[in-house]
Amino acid sequence: MDETALIQTAQHGDLDSFNTLILHYQDMVFHTALRILGDEDLAADASQDAFISAFRSINSFRGGSFKAWLMRTVTNACYDELRRRKRRPTTQLEPDTADGEEMDSPRWLADPSMTPAEKSEADELEHAIQHCLDALPTEFRTVVVLADIQGMDYSEVATAVHVPLGTIKSRLARARLRLRECLRSFEELLPSSFRLEGERNL
Amino acid sequence: MNNFRDIEQLSSYLDGQLNPSESARVESRLSSDPELASAFDDLRIARGILRKMPARKAPRNFILTRKMVGLKPPLPRAYSVFRFSTAFATFLLVLTFAVNAMPRVSFGASAPLAQEAYGIGGGGAATEAPAATEAPAMEMPLVATELPAASADSAREVGTPTPEVSTLKEPENESALQNQAQVHAEREAVIPVIWQIGLLVVGLVSAVIAFMISRNARKKWS
Numbered sequence: 001m002d003e004t005a006l007i008q009t010a011q012h013g014d015l016d017s018f019n020t021l022i023l024h025y026q027d028m029v030f031h032t033a034l035r036i037l038g039d040e041d042l043a044a045d046a047s048q049d050a051f052i053s054a055f056r057s058i059n060s061f062r063g064g065s066f067k068a069w070l071m072r073t074v075t076n077a078c079y080d081e082l083r084r085r086k087r088r089p090t091t092q093l094e095p096d097t098a099d100g101e102e103m104d105s106p107r108w109l110a111d112p113s114m115t116p117a118e119k120s121e122a123d124e125l126e127h128a129i130q131h132c133l134d135a136l137p138t139e140f141r142t143v144v145v146l147a148d149i150q151g152m153d154y155s156e157v158a159t160a161v162h163v164p165l166g167t168i169k170s171r172l173a174r175a176r177l178r179l180r181e182c183l184r185s186f187e188e189l190l191p192s193s194f195r196l197e198g199e200r201n202l
Numbered sequence: 203m204n205n206f207r208d209i210e211q212l213s214s215y216l217d218g219q220l221n222p223s224e225s226a227r228v229e230s231r232l233s234s235d236p237e238l239a240s241a242f243d244d245l246r247i248a249r250g251i252l253r254k255m256p257a258r259k260a261p262r263n264f265i266l267t268r269k270m271v272g273l274k275p276p277l278p279r280a281y282s283v284f285r286f287s288t289a290f291a292t293f294l295l296v297l298t299f300a301v302n303a304m305p306r307v308s309f310g311a312s313a314p315l316a317q318e319a320y321g322i323g324g325g326g327a328a329t330e331a332p333a334a335t336e337a338p339a340m341e342m343p344l345v346a347t348e349l350p351a352a353s354a355d356s357a358r359e360v361g362t363p364t365p366e367v368s369t370l371k372e373p374e375n376e377s378a379l380q381n382q383a384q385v386h387a388e389r390e391a392v393i394p395v396i397w398q399i400g401l402l403v404v405g406l407v408s409a410v411i412a413f414m415i416s417r418n419a420r421k422k423w424s
Contacts, residue, residue, distance in 0.1 A: 027259050029260070030260040051264050126255065130254065153217075176245045176248040180244040
């Protein structure tokens with residue numbers, strides 16, 4: 001895929017070229033939105049909005065990292081979604097168990113590559129991490145999602161969230177510290193290499 | 203206790219964002235300061251857990267349709283020509299109605315204009331007309347005294363010109379009315395009806411052609 005050529009033709013209004021870019025980036029965009037919003041449906045809506053917005057403003061892309069530029073659109077769409085949610089709070093429809101825990105999501109049961117026990121563990125761990133991510137302030141969460149989950153470098157993250165590099169460093173350090181504190185309460189869910197006794201062996 | 207500046211440096215060191223001299227300084231401090239080393243482990247564990255998170259795939263394709271982004275099909279130049287001619291013909295048509303309506307409004311609204319029209323068209327009848335209107339008025343008191351107990355209806359009847367008077371003045375009145383009707387017709391036909399029909403036809407034909415061009419372009423595009 002010649003990304004630059006696709007971007008250029010998309011800038012001339014070619015929707016097919018842009019759709020090729022979408023197919024390449026959609027998993028990453030959705031995963032980012034999911035980690036920032038913590039809800040699959042909201043993340044799907046935000047991803048779609050982000051792509052529509054990206055196509056409409058593609059002429060504002062002046063080179064550099066397209067991924068970072070796209071991530072900026074995604075984070076903006078997520079912030080809009082969070083603002084909407086704040087204005088109109090919703091109640092989740094997923095039923096809870098008798099203990100008040102959320103029931104297992106069927107998506108894990110549909111994954112053929114994992115045993116039921118593994119699926120259950122993975123689900124619990126994912127819930128624990130998402131719980132800790134949700135506890136972070138939005139701007140910290142966005143930075144940690146882009147840098148640590150998406151593996152973007154500092155300059156790309158700075159472009160995506162439109163703040164100086166120094167702010168990115170500071171937010172990332174704070175976010176990692178807070179996450180570590182939060183994840184201590186889920187120690188038994190963590191893989192052995194991430195538990196306290198295994199810390200030195202990393 | 204480590205200050206936040208240290209934590210920030212450790213985080214940057216973890217991501218390889220420090221220059222060689224800064225990295226060397228951090229490394230020497232890590233080897234000599236267990237508290238700092240513990241904080242570094244915390245950061246590394248947090249990052250490791252996040253990186254281990256399973257990547258989730260998009261639940262569906264997010265590809266865009268032309269409708270979603272509001273794209274319109276490229277239309278040929280002829281489309282704008284016909285669209286313009288539709289709009290222009292409609293404008294002219296409305297204008298013709300407005301122009302034709304204007305004299306009628308002023309004609310019906312002001313009496314002096316009507317009288318003027320009457321005079322111009324009537325010729326000699328202009329001098330006769332006052333007599334025709336005066337005649338019943340002069341006769342009225344006479345009749346009124348002769349029939350004091352007459353009802354209001356009969357009085358109204360008396361107020362109208364007597365058959366003798368009407369027959370006497372009829373030819374003059376008729377020609378005056380004819381002249382008035384002529385003036386009306388002339389005033390109404392400032393813009394002939396045929397022009398209006400022509401503009402209507404041009405507007406409708408242009409609109410239909412523009413619609414066909416647009417529909418064909420959309421069909422081809424989709």
